[in-house]
Amino acid sequence: MNNPQYRQRAIQLREELSDDYFLLWIWDEALGAAGKAGQFYDVRALASLKDSQNAGKIPKLFKPISIYDNQGGRIGFMIKKVGEGTAALSELRAGDLLELIGPAGNGFPIFQGKRILLVSGGIGYPPMWYLQKELINHNQIYWMHGGARQGDVFPCDEIWTEDGSIGRHGRVCGGMRENIQKYDIDLIYSCGPMPMLASAAQISQELGIEHYVSLESYMACGIGVCHGCAVPIGTKDDWDYLRVCKEGPVFNAEEVRWELL
Amino acid sequence: MGTAIKDNSKIRPNANELLHSKLGVLELKTPLTVASGTFDLENLEFFDPACLGAFVCKTITRLPKKGNPPPRLYETEAGLLNSIGLQNPGLDAFIAEKLPVYQEQLRMPLIVSVSGSSIAEFAEMIETLETCAGISGYEINISCPNVENEGIAFGVSSEIVYKLVHRLSALTQRELCIKLSPNVSDIAEIAQAAEAGKASSIALINSIYGMAIDYRTGRSRIKKGIAGYTGIGIKPVALALTHKTAQAVNIPILAMGGIYTWQDALEFIWAGASAIAIGTANFINPLAAPELIMGLGKFLLEQQLSISEIKGKAVI
Incomplete structure (x- = not known):
């Protein structure tokens, strides 16, 4: 599987995270075996395509969503509701269908002993x-993560928020030199x-x-x-x-x- | 009885026969092709290429072109803005690297899309490509809204179009399809100039000028400001210009501009197109091409109509 593939796959599980963030899990062993950390999928709710076609309208473009987790055919997408495309994704529940094009992109180079x-x-x-x-x-590994506020941060070694609501106060790059x-x-x-x-x-x-x-x-x-x-x-x-x-x-x-x- | 009674049940043509079309010197198994720069070998992972009658590659120029600064894209309420600026590796790299892959992998006619900054440069490119095997025709792109051709407005002057096409048609027996800009005052006049220069077909329309601005900040969504507008919003414009051009010339028309479905394709064929291309639709629906041909074939079969029978027969 050298080039991205087009698939329609059911959502196996949906998990709520904070605020506008949620996780969608799908199952596909071949896609899972092909995917690497740092790669992404172009994702869209199949309902967006079908509803549009039924109404004689044109759906919007796919949105690139990076792979959050990928183990033994279980592929996860962590998504933030920001615009129209991700809003449609945020409506989806287990059993709904996703359109996927991927895995796409090069992925991170992996090293040892660093x-x-x-x-x-x-x-x-x-x-x-x-x-x-x-x-x-x-x-x-030491992992720093920053966000605008408490709802934008997730488990890691060091948290920063711009409003100071949790973790260190400021932007995450402010702590880079020290670490x-x-x-x-x-x-x-x-x-x-x-x-x-x-x-x-x-x-x-x-x-x-x-x-x-x-x-x-x-x-x-x-x-x-x-x-x-x-x-x-x-x-x-x-x-x-x-x-x-x-x-x-x-x-x-x-x-x-x-x-x- | 002296006259034989026509027995339709025995001579009913199948969908393959009904879908057959001709574009200039090219025989097309289906009337469907792809708009330059919206489709490449990566897309052929998604479906059986048999639904396509020909393949049009991304426009190449004599020398490599870096393209325009980002952001290059913005999706509007009805269609897409792009400002790619003909980014491509140039003719030599195309011949050395891309063409051999097309020759090996494509199972359909290859139409090479070319753009130049002068008549001499266009001619030089065609002369070079004439020495290469595996090419069935050329799309002469004189209409990209995202590049300036050193002050020469190729696509907007019928006099220059005639001179260009006249020069190029003497260089090749292959399909010579001239891709016209909608951003002109009279597209039919330009098409007639191309026909007079012995073009074998016309492709239209390239993208329309378009723009989008962030209402909060006033900032253009596209770095260069004005972009090329494609997709569903330009379909009525493309349809009108197809109709207008079909009334003005006898050479076949490859129509494009907002075609997504088989119903759209039929509208363009009624308006006078011999073939149609999908562009932005490839981004919106990866299966747009096979779905279009399935739907079109089914309609033609049910109605027992062929492309050539309905072409240009729009009821006005």
Whole structure:
């Protein structure tokens, strides 16, 4: 399974998390075997397609959702209700059908024997959950997660909130230098909003630490065809627009031309 | 009795025969193809390619093109805005890397979409592609709204279109399909110029100018501001321009613009299209192509109508 596949799969289980966050679990052994940490699926509620067709209307685009968990054919998506597409997903219950295109994208590179810092913000949490499961047996991990408020944070080693409602007060990148020094970090992974990733990339670059970021982008096809999700990647003098859905979503932070985004 | 009675039960054509169409020099097993830049080999993972009559690749240019800065996409209330800017690896990389894969994997005619910044550059590209096997035709893209052709407004001047097509048609026996812009005052006049230059078919429409702004901040949703608008919202425009062009030229029309379903496809065929392409629909419904052909085949079979019988017979 080299290229993303199109499937319609029933939701096996739905779990409520805080506020607008929820988990949807599906079952597919072949997709599960193909998926890697850092990859994603283009997801849509099948009802969105069917209801639209019945009404003679056109449904909206699929939304890229990263893999939260993937074990033995059990695939989980942690979703935050933000717009129209995710609102339709938030209505779904066990037994409802999802449309899926994936697994898509490159995924995180996996290392051994490293002292790793995970940095996530808001809905950047889910791919980190899958990633830490892949890393935990062969590396030391310290995981920082930040959100706007209490409803945006989830289990990890160090929590930050912008309103100070729980954990440390401020933005998660504010604690990076301290933890890098304290835990002698030699590898960083991050996922979250673009400004957060840009700050994290600046810190890792200053300290000369290897750093992989998972980027988010508006997508149309989600499979590498339309080039709509492209971001500038390369050196300062020699870069190209690479597709977040195909060459990404994981890029070396040093190669992302943040100044052009 | 001197005249034989026509026995319909014995000569009923099957859906395959009814779906057959012709685009210039190309025989199409089905009238369905794909709009350049919206469909590639990745999509063929999703369904049996037999539903497609031809494959149109993403537009290539002589030299590699970086494309436009992001954000490049925005989904509107009715359709999609894009500002890709013809990002592509250039002709040499296409021939070296992409074409061999198409030759190996495609089981249908390949139409190579090309764009140039001058008549000489277009001609140079066609001359080079003529030396390559596995190509059935060319889509001459003179209508991308997201690139500026160094001041030469190719798609909007019938005089330049005639000169360009006249030059290119002398270079090839393959299908020569000219893709027209809707962003002109009289598309029929441009189509007539292409026909006079000996184009073998016309493709229309490319995307319409479009824009979206975040009402809170005033910021454009697309980095470059004005984008190309495609999808359901442009269907009535595309249909009108198909009809108008079909009245003006004799060469076949490959119509596109907001086609999602078999019902949409029929509307365009009634309006004068010999073939149709789906673009944005590929993003919205990965199975749009096979569903369209299934529905179209079923309708033609039930009604015992062929593409050629209904083409251009819209009742006005």
